[in-house]
Amino acid sequence: MNLIIDEGNTAIKLAIFNGKEKTFFQTFAKNNFQEEISQVVDFEKIDSCIVASVVKESEERFSFLKEKIENLLFVNSKTPMPFVNKYATPTTLGIDRLALMAGAVSAYPNKNVLVIDAGTCITFDIMTAEGVYLGGAIAPGIAMRFKAMHEFTSKLPLIARQDFDIENFIGNSTESCMLSGVYHNVICEIEGVITQYEKKFKDLTTILTGGNHLFLVNNIKNRIFANSFFLLEGLNAILDWQRKDK
Secondary structure, three states, X not given: OXXXXXXXXXXXXXXXXXXXXXEEEEEEEOOOHHHHHHHHOOHHHOOEEEEEEOOOOHHXXXXXXXXXXXXXXXOOOOOOOOOEEOOOOHHHOOHHHHHHHHHHHHHOOOOOEEEEEEOXXXXXXXXXXXXXXEEEEEEEOHHHHHHXXXXXXXXXXXXXXXXOOOOOOOOOOHHHHHHHHHHHXXXXXXXXXXXXXHHHOOOOEEEEEOOOHHHHHHHOOOOOEEOOOHHHHHHHHHHHHHHHHO
């Protein structure tokens, strides 16, 4: 079985996969995570482990795994991937985007796949049917847009992400106008980008994932597949491919 660890700035996501099937998932706070992980994971059943982190010195923090798991991979921008990477500046490419593309080529082989990750930023990444990653786009996410309006104006409040019915897009208060402005425009932006890619790539499969995807999925009219665990599935695909490649 594979142990998958995704460390973000505020939390650690952990999953266990048996082949392509996710059998366990849990989120941990950064405090005492070593002890908590050791309590829930039976390391005798783990064959391989991959650690992806956006935080510096991750190898030091997760060094305790070296004593428990023989096949341990700390993924970075130089890690070989199960696809051809045509990104012009590969060393600047985030691990999360690499993992999403590995997930795309693993789950949808021989298909054109657009992956939209609605998180702090909204990223759009395209994998071709030939298994070639071309790049995509990066846009501000929902929370970032609310924060920018608050910081760059003197009177607009800082509001948190929340459910919003874009059918009622005419706001009648400052807060509802801000909600309408952000959510309605994000939805229109995503739909517009999908339409552009559909014109260029035949039989396009679109995946929506990321921390904010549940706020958006029901309002997007284009045909999409929502997947909360697509990044973890991509990390699992990288680990499997590395093991088979050896």
